[in-house]
Amino acid sequence: MMVANEDVQVAPTRGRPATLSADGIVDVALKLLDAHPKDELSMAKIARELSVSPPALYRYFPTRTSLLNAMSAAVFADFPEMPADRSWREQLLAWQNDVAAVYERHHGVMMLMGWDDQLAGPWLKVQMPVLTLLHSIGFSRLSLVETTSWFLAATVGLIRTYLAADSDGLSRSDLIEFSEGLGGLTDAQRMLVEETREWISRGDPARILNLGFEALVDGVERRLGSLQAKGHI
Incomplete structure (x- = not known):
């Protein structure tokens, strides 16, 4: 989905409307x-x-x-800076939550991260603190590129999937209707779905999303430890 640069043949209005800016x-x-x-x-x-x-x-x-x-x-104009007085883990978690907050304010933000195979400058600026932070804790060269790319893509993917930002009106995974998919399941699987259904609405959306964020930060820490153990850092 992109803004079309159309050649629409419409007679221009006389003068510039006072309210247009x-x-x-x-x-x-x-x-x-x-x-x-x-x-x-x-x-x-x-x-x-x-x-x-x-x-x-x-x-x-x-x-x-x-x-x-x-x-x-x-x-992305008012995107917060990372809290420099916190640990690197806490800084990454804060960054992830700030990106989620942008998604909740602007459901169409995905297309504003880049278009025509080009990364948008404002979104690149938002990503730079992550790149800088990972570099500061020991990642470099290929490990820096790979870890940063994975972390950024996984964070955005998790937010988009969980918050369902492409839907008409924000809908969370706790509102998903299961009935259409039950026909292809075994009896045991259907029973498990029914058991799960009762608890879905009781989950705290913010906590669920943060569990995913923490898992991604854990992945960064595991990758860092693995590289250190191999003497690559």
């Missing part, structure tokens, strides 16, 4: 993306929402990339 366009574009993260976000759609013609938007954002960059910058 770059910030206003970005705000409306983000609201549309968050409300319908699966739909194509076109310049024409944004223009209709603002009651202007598409050419009016191009005065502020001449390309699709320029608008996406502005949207990405707005979403």
Whole structure:
């Protein structure tokens, strides 16, 4: 899903609408993306929402990339710094929770991390503290690249899967309906599903997500210990 840089033949409005601004366009574009993260976000759609013609938007954002960059910058502008007074484990956990908080505010944030096979600059800036921290505790060269790439991808994947950010309205895994899939299970498996169903709604979503985060940080620590034991660090 990408913002289409369309050549829509619409007669331009006379003059520049007094209420139109770059910030206003970005705000409306983000609201549309968050409300319908699966739909194509076109310049024409944004223009209709603002009651202007598409050419009016191009005065502020001449390309699709320029608008996406502005949207990405707005979403990640206030991303918190890592708490330097905590252990490296606690810093990674804080970073993961801050990314989850961005997902909860902006359900369409996934597409603002990169497009056209390019990583978005604002998202790269958000990732840099993780790269820097892992380097500071001993990872370097290939081990740094591999561990950082795995940690970042696994964190984003876990958040996206658990928070179901692509759905219309945030839905968590504790709301999943199982009945359609029961037919292919054994009697013992069906009984286990029924037993599990009773407890799903009692789980604390924040605790469940953090269990996943802790498992990923544990993986970083195991990888660090393994490299140290082999004398690679």
